Amino acid sequence: MSFLLTRSSNKTPGLPPPTAAATAYRHTADLLRPKWVFYAIVAYIGLAMIVRFFSAASAFLRLRRLRAATPASEDGAVTRNNKVALRRLPAAGVTAFRSVAYRWKVPLGDWHHMNGLTFFTAVAYMVVLFSFSFTNAAHNDPNLWSNRVSHVASLQWTFVIALSGKNNIISLLTGISYEKLNIMHRIAARSVMVVAWAHGFGRIRIRLVGPDSMKEVHHLLGLVSGIAYLFVFFLSLRPVRKWAYDFFLPTHIVLVLLTIISAYYHSFNFKYYMWSAFVMWAFDRFCRTLHVAYNARVWRYLFLQKNNSTKAEAELFDDDAIRLTFHLPAPWRPGHHVYVTIPAVSRWPLEAHPFSIATHPREQQVNDGNGRRVVLVIRPQGGLTKRLADYLQIGVPRELTLLVDGPYGTPPSVLSYSTVILIAGGTGASYTLSYLLDVINNYKSNSCAARRVVYIWAVKARSNLGWYGGALETALNTAPAGLSIEAHIYVTQHDVDEKASEGSDGGHDAKGSTAPFQFTHGRPDVAKILTDEITSAREDISVGVSGPMEMAMLARKTMNNFGFGSVLRGTASVDAHFEMFTNT
Ligand SMILES: Cc1cc2nc3c(=O)[nH]c(=O)nc-3n(C[C@H](O)[C@H](O)[C@H](O)COP(=O)(O)OP(=O)(O)OC[C@H]3O[C@@H](n4cnc5c(N)ncnc54)[C@H](O)[C@@H]3O)c2cc1C
Known part of the structure; x- marks a missing residue:
């Protein structure tokens, strides 16, 4: 002071001296x-x-x-008299807030x-x-x-x-x-x-x-x-x-x-x-x-003199994607991502890149001390991910040492919603798949309110299903009977052997065996899918989107059609979350 x-x-040139009070x-x-x-x-x-x-x-x-509601009370078609119900005011207020706060994009x-x-x-x-x-x-x-x-x-x-x-x-x-x-x-x-x-x-x-x-x-x-x-x-x-x-x-x-x-x-x-x-x-x-040291199990090296590094199996697919599989000691939730440094191809020690975890922490019942299995699916871009793709050979798995920082993110839980809609494009499926697995796992242990899941995935080719090693098929085939799951795979670019069959076909996966989902050629009509689900739902809906910007914009626009007035008249209120794979 x-x-x-x-x-x-005390005095600025060109201005009168400040008064004593102003100076004080x-x-x-x-x-x-x-x-x-x-x-x-x-x-x-x-x-x-x-x-x-x-x-x-x-x-x-x-x-x-x-959870207390009996499934019987949820049966039957939804009938609405379209009249304003004042008891819906809190839900309508929350919807209005979400529309303005999260879904309205300021035109900049x-x-x-x-x-x-x-x-x-x-x-x-x-x-x-x-x-x-x-x-x-x-x-x-x-x-x-x-x-x-x-x-x-x-x-x-x-x-x-x-x-x-x-x-x-x-x-x-x-x-x-x-x-x-x-x-x-x-x-x-x-x-x-x-x-x-x-x-x-x-x-x-x-x-x-x-x-x-x-x-x-x-x-x-x-x-x-x-x-x-x-x-x-x-x-x-x-x-x-x-x-x-x-x-x-x-x-x-x-x-x-x-x-x-x-x-x-x-x-x-x-x-x-x-x-x-x-x-x-x-x-x-x-x-x-601390995260990196914990994930690398440094204590095993310090106290047991055992090899402490995280080893991942890396595989390059011919449709331009890389799968990394490794074990992560740190606990994670669906929707989380980790930052990965790959010394074999990183340019400097702090070069860490974020990728979403596609597996569910409860997939493995027992944590054997190495952590639980994590799968990351990476779409090569122009930097580290391209160098990684160049380092690998198509179809030949290779062991890599990783440094893993995380998990990160504060992903919302979808378990308290009766209908869960998950929409993904390409590798965005890592994000939505982890949520699908979460609902299925929690439904089995009666700790989830979801009764219906709609799973939409837009891929360039059917072969993209191979990225997750059959995890989607296994999840759908083992899903409990009481949980209604509708899964649609949209193939946006035809594979050579697919061109013969146009339109929608049900139930054959990349290998040609019967699959628990519907294949459709072309892009998903996100607006129609959402409109149909929102207008037919009895209770609040959760919508998760991870894909290209246009997909997210369309989803936002559609959800905004069901605003304050609509919820006041009985339409379900929608809670949405987006993972756009960008923080830059
Ligand atoms: C939360 C989150 C989760 C993601 N999950 C996945 C996933 O599961 N699969 C997937 O294929 N991609 C995912 N991405 C995108 C992925 O991180 C980038 O594609 C990757 O880092 C690009 O690396 P590059 O050096 O090859 O890219 P470049 O060709 O150098 O850049 C491509 C784009 O990636 C951005 N980018 C580059 N480095 C980083 C970085 N360290 N952190 C954030 N952005 C960066 C650049 O700004 C640019 O827009 C995710 C991104 C985020 C933010």
């Missing part, structure tokens, strides 16, 4: 406003925790109610998709950040706000860094997955950059402390921090992340460290504002190291 009083010039308020605001912004965010996180609590409680009550152009809730959160964040930073300064005098904004920015880094981590406290508290928080990480980081640079411009406007001030090390460090921050901004724009992810990630980590460490030494009295940012970063790195 003494530094601020002695080193700051400035010192109070320098101290309090950064904290107010912080408290506002903590309050918002608290609100998200309350929403999480109520949604978990409602899922629990729904599960209990539906083709290059960006943001749902209503993220948009609202982003706008609210900017309003709070900028208003607490810049308001209440007479004549917009930088003398009154230039130090304050730097304190606001310093304290914000705690959130910015927390929002970036795979293991972060906000995700733990709110149940929001780190991938979704990552969007807020970018928005917050860019807003804070504006505030941090405002500090720089403000100080320049006040003329810093004297003509030689730029020779002072701490001012130079401020400049280094600001320039590094600008580089962080430009090198993290979407095209860079999309087309050069391997370049983006290491440069991002180095530049962010440079930004924060130089800001730390630039700052005088408020260094402690930045400690928590370092703690957040260290927490994430510590958890990730």
Whole structure:
């Protein structure tokens, strides 16, 4: 504080000197406003925790109610009188919230998709950040706000860094997955950059402390921090992340460290504002190291001198997919994914890529100490996955050493819904297959409310079914009789030997034997499938989609046709979750 009083010039050139009251308020605001912004965010996180609590409680009550309902009471066609029923108001309200918060896409152009809730959160964040930073300064005098904004920015880094981590406290508290928080990480980081640079411009406007001030090390460090921050901004724009992810990630980590460490030494009295940012970063790195060590069974090496690495069997299919099979000691849930590093083809030790787990943790009754079987199916792209495909030979399994970090994600449970609809395209089936297995397993142990499952999978060729080694067929063949499962495989590009038979045919898998699903040539009519299911369901529905963007957009659009008014008149309320295989 003494530094601020002695080193700051009292008068901004070209502006009248601030009044004594304004100067006095400035010192109070320098101290309090950064904290107010912080408290506002903590309050918002608290609100998200309350929403999480109520949604978990409602899922629990729904599960209990539906499990208690006798199957007989669910028989028969659904008849609706189409009249408004006020007792449906809570369900209709939840539907309206979901429509606006999760399914409404803010039109920001083709290059960006943001749902209503993220948009609202982003706008609210900017309003709070900028208003607490810049308001209440007479004549917009930088003398009154230039130090304050730097304190606001310093304290914000705690959130910015927390929002970036795979293991972060906000995700733990709110149940929001780190991938979704990552969007807020970018928005917050860019807003804070504006505030941090405002500090720089403000100080320049006040003329810093004297003509030689730029020779002072701490001012130079401020400049280094600001320039590094600008580089962080430009090198993290979407095209860079999309087309050069391997370049983006290491440069991002180095530049962010440079930004924060130089800001730390630039700052005088408020260094402690930045400690928590370092703690957040260290927490994430510590958890990730722990995950990798645990999954590699390091204790076996340390105490038993046994080989500790994770060995995977890798297989390349002629239809351009790779299957990795290995054992994972860490527990996981359907919908989870893991980050995999493959030393044989990774370019640098931290090059880890996310893939969804297609197997169910209860597939193996006993965990023999090596963990449970995990299958990942990978569609080669242009980087690590292509190098992996080049490393393998079609049809010749090869053993690979892996480092596995995870599992990650906060996938929702579908067990409390009476109808579960799962729609996938290509390798998106890893995500939906794990949910199908979850429903079947839990139905057997009477811990699930689902009575009906609709499983839709669009593949390019029938041979794609081989990716999961018959897991889908086995699951459907062993499904309990009381659970109605409709499985449709849509083949979008014909194999040579399939061209003869057009239209829909039932029941032959890739090897030609009888299969428990229906084959149809062409794309699934997602809108019709969803409309039919929603209008004929008695109870709330869960819809899970994992596939191309167009598939998800169509599903969202269809679900939005059954909004507030429709649910009030008796239509089932729909809860949807999407895995788009992208967090960039
Ligand atoms: C939660 C999640 C689950 C996924 N599950 C699967 C799956 O089961 N099967 C599957 O085939 N694919 C899955 N993906 C996509 C898969 O991670 C990418 O295709 C893969 O990382 C591309 O690697 P590459 O170096 O060959 O890609 P590149 O050709 O370098 O890039 C292709 C695309 O992948 C993105 N990408 C590259 N590296 C990463 C990374 N480390 N993290 C996130 N995105 C990256 C790029 O931004 C680009 O958009 C999943 C992605 C996510 C986010």
